[in-house]
Amino acid sequence: MLKNNLKFAVFGLTVIFTLISIYLALIYTPSHETMGDVQRIFYFHVASAWISYLAFGITFVASLLYLKSKEYRWDTIAFSSAEIGIIFCTLGIITGALWAKSVWGVFWIWEDFKLFVTLVLWLVFIAYLALRANAKSRTSKANLSAVFSIIGFVCIPISLGANRIWQQFHPTVIVSSGGSLQASMAFALVFAVLAFTFLYISLLLIRVDTEKMKEKLEKIKQKLGGLNV
Amino acid sequence: MSERVLEARNIYKSFGCLEVLNGVNLTLNRGDRYILFGSNGAGKTTLVKILSTILPADSGDLTLFGKEIKRGSKDIKAGIGFMSHEPFLYNELSAWENLNFYCNLYSVKDKKKRIESLLKEVGLYYRSHDRVGSFSRGMKQRLSLARAIIHSPDVIFLDEPYAGLDIRAQDILNNLILRLNQKGKTFFFITHDIGKGFDIANRSGILSKGRIVYEVEGAEKKTFPDKYRDILKGETV
Amino acid sequence: MNAVKAIFIKELMVEFRNKQMINSYLILSLMIIASFRFAFSVIDFSLSQFASPILWISFFFGGMFSLSPIYKREIEQGTREGLLLAPISSSSIFLGKLLANLLIIFCLELFIMLIFFVFFPVGIPDIFSLITIVSIGTIGIVSLGNIISAISSNLSQSEVMLPVLLVPVLLFTVVMSSISVTSNVFAGAYLLDIMQEARFILAFDVVFIAVGYLLIDYILEN
Numbered sequence A: 001m002l003k004n005n006l007k008f009a010v011f012g013l014t015v016i017f018t019l020i021s022i023y024l025a026l027i028y029t030p031s032h033e034t035m036g037d038v039q040r041i042f043y044f045h046v047a048s049a050w051i052s053y054l055a056f057g058i059t060f061v062a063s064l065l066y067l068k069s070k071e072y073r074w075d076t077i078a079f080s081s082a083e084i085g086i087i088f089c090t091l092g093i094i095t096g097a098l099w100a101k102s103v104w105g106v107f108w109i110w111e112d113f114k115l116f117v118t119l120v121l122w123l124v125f126i127a128y129l130a131l132r133a134n135a136k137s138r139t140s141k142a143n144l145s146a147v148f149s150i151i152g153f154v155c156i157p158i159s160l161g162a163n164r165i166w167q168q169f170h171p172t173v174i175v176s177s178g179g180s181l182q183a184s185m186a187f188a189l190v191f192a193v194l195a196f197t198f199l200y201i202s203l204l205l206i207r208v209d210t211e212k213m214k215e216k217l218e219k220i221k222q223k224l225g226g227l228n229v
Numbered sequence B: 001m002s003e004r005v006l007e008a009r010n011i012y013k014s015f016g017c018l019e020v021l022n023g024v025n026l027t028l029n030r031g032d033r034y035i036l037f038g039s040n041g042a043g044k045t046t047l048v049k050i051l052s053t054i055l056p057a058d059s060g061d062l063t064l065f066g067k068e069i070k071r072g073s074k075d076i077k078a079g080i081g082f083m084s085h086e087p088f089l090y091n092e093l094s095a096w097e098n099l100n101f102y103c104n105l106y107s108v109k110d111k112k113k114r115i116e117s118l119l120k121e122v123g124l125y126y127r128s129h130d131r132v133g134s135f136s137r138g139m140k141q142r143l144s145l146a147r148a149i150i151h152s153p154d155v156i157f158l159d160e161p162y163a164g165l166d167i168r169a170q171d172i173l174n175n176l177i178l179r180l181n182q183k184g185k186t187f188f189f190i191t192h193d194i195g196k197g198f199d200i201a202n203r204s205g206i207l208s209k210g211r212i213v214y215e216v217e218g219a220e221k222k223t224f225p226d227k228y229r230d231i232l233k234g235e236t237v
Numbered sequence C: 001m002n003a004v005k006a007i008f009i010k011e012l013m014v015e016f017r018n019k020q021m022i023n024s025y026l027i028l029s030l031m032i033i034a035s036f037r038f039a040f041s042v043i044d045f046s047l048s049q050f051a052s053p054i055l056w057i058s059f060f061f062g063g064m065f066s067l068s069p070i071y072k073r074e075i076e077q078g079t080r081e082g083l084l085l086a087p088i089s090s091s092s093i094f095l096g097k098l099l100a101n102l103l104i105i106f107c108l109e110l111f112i113m114l115i116f117f118v119f120f121p122v123g124i125p126d127i128f129s130l131i132t133i134v135s136i137g138t139i140g141i142v143s144l145g146n147i148i149s150a151i152s153s154n155l156s157q158s159e160v161m162l163p164v165l166l167v168p169v170l171l172f173t174v175v176m177s178s179i180s181v182t183s184n185v186f187a188g189a190y191l192l193d194i195m196q197e198a199r200f201i202l203a204f205d206v207v208f209i210a211v212g213y214l215l216i217d218y219i220l221e222n
Helices: A002-028 A037-069 A072-104 A113-133 A138-169 A183-228 B044-051 B095-106 B111-121 B137-149 B167-182 B218-235 C002-017 C019-041 C047-067 C069-077 C080-085 C090-119 C127-152 C158-186 C191-220
Strands: B004-015 B018-029 B033-037 B059-064 B080-083 B155-159 B186-191 B203-208 B211-217
Touching: A002 A037, A002 A183, A037 A072, A037 A113, A037 A138, A037 A183, A072 A113, A072 A138, A072 A183, A113 A138, A113 C158, A138 C127, A138 C158, A138 C191, B004 B044, B004 B186, B018 B044, B018 B186, B018 B211, B033 B044, B044 B155, B044 B186, B080 B137, B080 C080, B095 B111, B095 B137, B095 C002, B111 B137, B137 B155, B137 B167, B167 B186, B203 B218, B211 B218, C002 C019, C002 C090, C019 C047, C019 C090, C047 C069, C047 C090, C047 C127, C047 C158, C069 C080, C069 C090, C069 C127, C090 C127, C090 C191, C127 C158, C127 C191, C158 C191
Parallel strands: B033 B186, B033 B203, B080 B155, B155 B186
Antiparallel strands: B004 B018, B004 B059, B203 B211
16 A cells, blocks of 8 residues: 555656656746757756666666576566666667757767767667567576676776777867856756656656566466466 | 485476476485486476586475585585486597596596596497597487496486487496496486386386376386376376 | 686687688688778778778677687587586686687687788788787677677577677777777887777776676576
């Protein structure tokens, strides 16, 4: 009972925060001095990117816990988080590209390490999900994807390091993102991140519940199947 | 009284939604020649893999030589031998090199002497330096037997050992089993064929629906084949 | 240690006994470099700029042919359980195979480099630096490649899954930095110039080997 109440509270807050955040981003904050209204996508871009990092962090921690305890519920959390994470990551990249076009005139720029790391993360998510799709049994699916998510997690900061090495020895001129953040904009940004965090948690709760129901259904099916023979 | 070599209690194993072993209980005493029967798909191979520590069980206790098997108990593996219808041999290496490799893995002493004597025993000494890829199936199985016992294990597990063996190889196998058994080695084999191997066993059991449902010892063996047929009929209900 | 040595020698024997293997590697190297050569023949390009990426992409994709059978072959030949039965740790298996694979891929890369310098009339840079950076980068490719190969050998469509899993974790870490450093070498840098970058990549290698060593248990116990 308490669990259900808590869940509804989270869902409720998610809706409220998201609505407020949209208001803040689109209406409340002033237009950017140089970029104009296009800059508003920045709030959701940054929030999406942050949440995708959070999601992968959760996947990483859940994978570690799974390998230690061998309890499937950790594996369920790990991959549910990855499924949601890749959505936010995709959103982050698309919004980032749209923003980049307006600021730098190009959709993509390799030197910007934030874009770079988000792309690597996106590829790791895809590889992780492809791995799960091709696993041969429930245990191997859980074991192998847990190991891979740990490897992937370790490779994210390493790829950041690799990018920095490349930058250091092949310096290019990076156009700065331009302008400092006004107080109202900072507030809108923080709120966007908050709203997206709640959105992530809501989606995660729903996804994990769906998976649990699926497993229950499978067990019942198997019992029935045994009786029919 | 005989020393307990192996004790398995409440072994459960599922593959996904398929429950293969539903609470298997088994004890093996030193010097036993235990043969386990069961229809195809009954879970015999799964059980023998769990008992020989290749595969972990989902739940249950397994004790070998008085020590409980947990993940990563390496030392106990030195006392276990396993022969399956897969020969575990490298086709690119010669018979000698294959046995040498396993000697290195098991830290066998006096390698050269041991390899030589085993190759002679299984009748492959004249082909010591030929690539295993060129061997017939019967020869591979004979070499696999040599590989299985090269480290002088105390318990030897055999998974359908007679499959693919010609008469000569079957005799070599039986003689080897009896000879080693007299030295105190314990044997556990599984098969679905009630004809072969039954004579040399001192204990027999039947695996059905994930459990060992029937066991006999010694003289009661005569009733076994009929009981086996009854149980098999029961499975299709 | 005994186990590592035994597996190392066994891997090399199995690999080199297969006489077709050496020929295949030679031909593979030839095909990869030739493809690049002809692809680039239709455009004007600055050879020194492209030398490094061509070389490393050749190493990467050529290396994958050697990486994929490391664990898959044990499963296909049925020898996997023989290794699991023995009183050796998974880490020994991992190290033994890793070291053997390192040697094999070094040989392959030697072929690729020789053929590369034949096909592409680029000025030969400081050999010592080149060998150093190729070695350091290769250790990274092989160590991570081995662990990913162990993972992919347990999946269906393992041939496809190997590059799918390898690209995100390898390309943007070791390969990218190695390409960067090697292009410096082709532009005329010497060992001292590249030492700092090379040390970073070496650090990556150590991390990959450590991660592989720690996680191999969970992969092989399947």
